[in-house]
Amino acid sequence: MRSDVVIIGAGGAGLVSAINAHESGAKVIVLTKEYPTRSQTCMAQGGINAALSNAGEDSVEAHIKNTLKAAHGLAQESAVKFLCEEAIGAVEWLDSIGVPFSRTKDSKIAQRTLGGASAARACYAQDYTGLKILHTLYDRCLSLGIEILDERYLLEFITNKSENKVSVCGVSVLNKRSGEVEIYEAPSVIVATGGYSKIFHKHTTNSSSSTGDGIASALRAGARLSDMEFIQFHPTALKNSSILISESARGAGGYLLNSIGERFTNELLPRDEVARAIYDEMQKGEDVFLDIRHLGEAFIDEELPQERKLAILYENIDPVSDLIPIKPVAHYTMGGIEVDSESMTNVMGLFAVGECANHKVHGANRLGGNSLLELIVFGRQAGNNASKYAKNVKKDENISLHVEVESEVLDKIRNCTCRVSFYEKHKLIGDIFYKNVGIKRDKKELIFALDEIYKIKDDLPLMGVDDKSKIYNNNLVEFLEFKNMLELCETVLLSAIARGESRGAHFRVDAPSENDAIFKAHSIVDESGRVSYEN
Structure with missing residues (x-):
């Protein structure tokens, strides 16, 4: 199946992207491994930041200042400025499409103060803000006739390499209902798959779907990741x-x-x-x-x-x-897929938005109320830019052969003898990460955790699935999620070990101070696993 823009993920970021790509004239397909109304967006209860001044004096400048302070020197000021300046328009847009915000006595949008804010800035709908935004966005997509296909699990981004340039040309997914591999061709693909807090297993507020599939797949496709060590604990x-x-x-x-x-x-x-x-x-x-x-x-x-x-x-x-x-x-992952000021990765045509992306607006610690804002502001940007990009790209290859390739990979997993339980290994990883890669860290404990991850990776050939069926094989999907999480665990630990300082959510007891001379820069992980730093 071919479209102009394929969006992976139907949470707030994916649905905002879909609406804006559609309204920009693109043919859009949204693929999601579960259902839109189960997305992590519904867990963002507190509010969405915008300097409306409905509950007291506030300003865009104060919003910028609060965001930069929370970020501990790692946010990109131009990106934060864009986020905060677009905030008022973002909330007005949500209001215009029917989000039922709580109201003041004079019918203005109600606002409350969240941690790190200098004013009552978070626009809210009781304590269901994310849920009500998500449902309104979903209704909007349905009214526009945007095609949303659920129970499609992302396998890989399909890329084309030519003249030292890598560009995306589609995605392969597993249809959970049929067990068949499906290919969706598109010159523009938007990753909106959420974060990776489920590596902490039971020690997270996130749902079981926050397994970082889009981030791991983007890394395999050649995209860069950044700031993976920064994981916010609620x-x-x-x-x-x-x-x-x-x-x-x-x-x-x-x-x-x-x-x-x-x-x-x-x-x-x-x-x-x-x-x-x-x-x-x-x-x-x-x-x-x-x-x-x-x-x-x-x-x-x-x-x-x-x-x-x-x-x-x-x-x-x-x-x-x-x-x-x-x-x-563990609650929110500040790190993710590295994107530029247009929301595109270093893989041409591959865009990323929401918690899976790093727009460099959160830095080392996200300001409460900015996550919902981020997915609206950058979702609108990503949808528009992906639509524009698609109009200038011609189809240049047949990617249907990837069905056979991915099917063989899945058949091999189904036929593997399961001698080691990956469920037990995931629980072990969660406990190790909560203790060793949690709120306070030190180098010895981080190295111990990395060694444990390498041991588990060595045992991967002994792992498999007990369910050999094709239809609704959740055992297979959970194994694929586990492999993605294992890959991301390594990037988190390599980044955390390399950053020998304390900054925001990354607190090292063996190096309790910030070291701006060396580390006032973003950690970058490429597909080879090498960690470097860039401003």
């Missing part, structure tokens, strides 16, 4: 389930308390600082709690209904009357 996940309790709870006035009822940090500091403060309390043997009891039942039910439901469902406590037991877990 300070407040439920202790037993790692379910996210939104920053909106702290933005609304929630307190962080230790076992003896003491507030031990400023709850609205940037996330890296709050997460480390909680980690330090836990290292002392303290339990840590989020307290929103003083906000009152009426306020909680109006502004934080989801947080109350989650606490009751997963912890069997009611935050109206009880403390919420919490812990920090």
Whole structure:
């Protein structure tokens, strides 16, 4: 099947890209391994930043300043400036297509303060902001007749190499329903597959689909990755389930308390600082709690209904009357596929947007409320630019032969004898990463983790799938996801070992200070696994 633009991923970034590519005149197909409404976008509960000044004085300049400060010197100022200047228009666009934002008494879009912000800047819809944005975008795509094909698992990006130039010409996917390989030809491909926090297994707020498939596939296609060591830990996940309790709870006035009822940090500091403060309390043997009891039942039910439901469902406590037991877990990956100012990778025609991409606006620590903003601003840009690019490219080769190639790879996996469980290895990796590649790191523990990853990679020939069927073989898909995560684990560790300093979400106890002379630059990983630094 051929189109102008193929989009991999149907979360917020993918759907915004699809809408804008379609409205730019391109024929668009969206492929997603699950369903659009299950995307990670729905977990962005707190709000989307824009300096509307509806809840007090604010400015685009202040938004820029807050973002750069949170990034610890690693954000690209021009990219941040573009993001923040486009924010007001992005929210107005969402409002125009029907996102049901919460409103002030005078009917303006309601805003709240999130960590690291100097003003109430996050536009919100109760504590369901991402979910309501996602559903509105999906409705918009359906109304425009944009083709969305679900249960298509990304296998590889198909590229053409000529005259020292690599360009994308399509993608291969596994149709989970039929078990068949399908090829989609397009001169422009947009990667919108989300982040890679699931390498932490149960120690993450992310869903089981956040396995970094698009990032790993892009690396194999020749794209560069950057800043892979920077993984943000959200300070407040439920202790037993790692379910996210939104920053909106702290933005609304929630307190962080230790076992003896003491507030031990400023709850609205940037996330890296709050997460480390909680980690330090836990290292002392303290339990840590989020307290929103003083906000009152009426306020909680109006502004934080989801947080109350989650606490009751997963912890069997009611935050109206009880403390919420919490812990920090992996939440957002700042690193990803390196893109330029047009959202294109170094592979011609291959664009990336959302959490899988690195637009250099988050640096070493993402400012709360900027993730939803990023996917709107750069999703609009990627969709428009991919459409323009496609109009100037002619079809120059038949890529249908890739069906046979990918089918043989999958058949080999199905026929492999499974002597080592990759599920057990994934759990082992998650535990190692949470302990050794988590909130605080040191070189010895990082090297130990890398050695463990190499041992697991050596055991890959002993791994396979027990399910030999073709139709709805989730066992096969999960094995492919595991291989992608294993590949990304190596890039994370190589980058974390090479960066011998502490910066934002990457905190090295053996090098606790920032070292601007050497490391005020982005780490770059190429397809050979080499780590270098570029400004």
